[in-house]
Amino acid sequence: ARLQRILSLDDLEGAARRFLPRPLFGYVSGAAETGSSLRGNRAAFDEWSFVPRVLNDVSKRSTATTLLGTRYSAPFGIAPMGISALIAYRGDLVLAEAARDMNVPMIVSGSSLTRMEEIAAVYPGAWFQAYVPGEPARIEALVARVAAAGFKTLVVTVDVSVSANRETNIRTGFSTPLRPSLRLACDGLMRPHWTFGTFLRTLAHGIPHFENTQATRGAPIIARNVMRDFGARDHLSWTHLGQIRRLWSGRLVVKGILDARDAALAAEHGADGIIVSNHGGRQLDGAVAPLRAVEAVARHAGGMAVMLDGGIRRGSDVLKALALGAQFVFVGRPLLYAAAIGGTPGVRHALDLLQQETLRNLGLTGLTALEDVSRDMLVSTKAPQ
Ligand code: FNR
Numbered sequence: 001a002r003l004q005r006i007l008s009l010d011d012l013e014g015a016a017r018r019f020l021p022r023p024l025f026g027y028v029s030g031a032a033e034t035g036s037s038l039r040g041n042r043a044a045f046d047e048w049s050f051v052p053r054v055l056n057d058v059s060k061r062s063t064a065t066t067l068l069g070t071r072y073s074a075p076f077g078i079a080p081m082g083i084s085a086l087i088a089y090r091g092d093l094v095l096a097e098a099a100r101d102m103n104v105p106m107i108v109s110g111s112s113l114t115r116m117e118e119i120a121a122v123y124p125g126a127w128f129q130a131y132v133p134g135e136p137a138r139i140e141a142l143v144a145r146v147a148a149a150g151f152k153t154l155v156v157t158v159d160v161s162v163s164a165n166r167e168t169n170i171r172t173g174f175s176t177p178l179r180p181s182l183r184l185a186c187d188g189l190m191r192p193h194w195t196f197g198t199f200l201r202t203l204a205h206g207i208p209h210f211e212n213t214q215a216t217r218g219a220p221i222i223a224r225n226v227m228r229d230f231g232a233r234d235h236l237s238w239t240h241l242g243q244i245r246r247l248w249s250g251r252l253v254v255k256g257i258l259d260a261r262d263a264a265l266a267a268e269h270g271a272d273g274i275i276v277s278n279h280g281g282r283q284l285d286g287a288v289a290p291l292r293a294v295e296a297v298a299r300h301a302g303g304m305a306v307m308l309d310g311g312i313r314r315g316s317d318v319l320k321a322l323a324l325g326a327q328f329v330f331v332g333r334p335l336l337y338a339a340a341i342g343g344t345p346g347v348r349h350a351l352d353l354l355q356q357e358t359l360r361n362l363g364l365t366g367l368t369a370l371e372d373v374s375r376d377m378l379v380s381t382k383a384p385q
Contacts, residue, residue: 003342003349008357009313009334012350016337020194021187023174024087028336030168031281037289038281041311044291047382048320053366061368063358067328068153068251068273068305070125073103074355075370076318078347079280079309079330080129080155080255082111083221085208086178088339089198090114095339096123098347102355107155107330113208113221120149127153129255131160131213132240134232138214139240143247152250155275156241159256161234164283178221198340238269245270253307256283258293260300273305280310280332291321298325315357319365322373 006012017025031038063074078099084091092114099106100123108119110131119126128151133139146154169175173183188195202208210218245252254266255275266274276294278287290310298306308321309330321329331354338350362368365377 003346006338006342006346006349006353008353009331009350012334012337012341015341019191019341020087021184021191023169023172023184023187024194026168026172027083027174028081028087028333030166030172031285032164032166032283033285035281036285037278037287040289041278041281041291042313044289045311045314045317045320047292047380048324048378049381050316050319050365050377051379052364052377056366056368058363058366058368061359061363063355063362063370065328065370067105067307068253070105072105072328074351074358075322075327076312076329076331076351076354076358077105078107078335079332080107080109080112080157081332081336082109083113083208084109084336084339085113085202086221087198087336088343089201090343091336091339092119093122094344095335095347096126097344098335098339098351099123100125101344101348102351104351105153108151108212110157110212111210112212113210115211115217116146116151117149120151124150125152127151127155127253128212129155129157132156132158132233132236132244133213134235136240136243139243140247142214143244147248147250153253154244154248154250155253155255156244157255157279158236158241159277159279159283159287161236164279165285166282176221177223180222194340238265241266241269241271253305257297258288258290260296263297263300263304263306264302267300267302267304271304273307274301275307275309275330276326277309277330291324294321294324294326315354315359315361318354318358319361319373320378322370323375323378325375 065075078095088094092112096106096119107127107129110129128146207220209220251272253273254271256277257263257274276290276297290308294308305327307328308326312329312331338346
């Protein structure tokens, strides 16, 4: 019944605000510093308008597409999101199940609270996202574990050289390690659906751990040394990506590219794909919106698959990203909200809404297949500077 009132992905944010304790909603919805990149990610879509063609027979339309050798039902997937299993009961598994059912990719976060092996068992087509550990020996162990778990695509997130400044987290009382507090307890009591339906059920299985930061098992979310478990990352360089390329025989995707020169470097180091992303505005505040960067990046991507995330909320957003040079997009926050309030059916509902919008708007632009989406269907409607 709650899902019937969700008519678009934007409706999920309000529903999640009422459902989740303030610190957790703040963690998911929040961004770095002023939120300028977060707003820019959305605003960028309004800078483009469609010039639709008419009287083309669009009775037979499809949103199916091939990405890195795999056929998917739609040109979008689920972006990696940490601690999903604290936001939604069995959060990572819920996202994986919905993605599997809809035949779209789901990227398992390196800071997830569910063992990667368990998620791969639910959806063998899932991808794994790693935060590269600082030391070569740990990189080797992690890559070996990801391969043994059966993942075929490894995503390396590279826009996290230093940890971001997210003031929302401090204001709302969210921290890593998670510190139990009176405020958290009061907030929890006011959100009984989350407290009983998610939190206590999760605790019944034990204290959640960051399960995928090490070769074996990471630290519990309340451990004081939890950040140490992720390791220092500010010395990482392209050499480390090269090391991963030599160790990993599956498909390699670099997430967090915004500059065309970095796209060229990723190609040089053997990446099969890149995700143009500013981490949903959660890392460098003021970083350019992926939609504004994707055209230039795509020109230097060589044969790599170009993907994009940040601010995708509508089928029309998907089509604009594709017209500007992306081959595929990923969606973050709305799908985690959907998992929180509606479990697997909730995420399926959200993915279905996006697919229906994409299919409808494809027809309204006068096209029947995603391969026909092209740059000339857009005009810039940017306000004059
Ligand atoms: C993220 N993101 C992210 N990215 C990543 O590579 N590894 C991660 O563990 C996380 N964790 C994470 C948690 C939460 C709560 C959010 C909202 C985001 C970034 C994510 O993959 C993606 O880049 C953005 O969320 C896309 O923007 P939208 O769709 O949320 O606007």
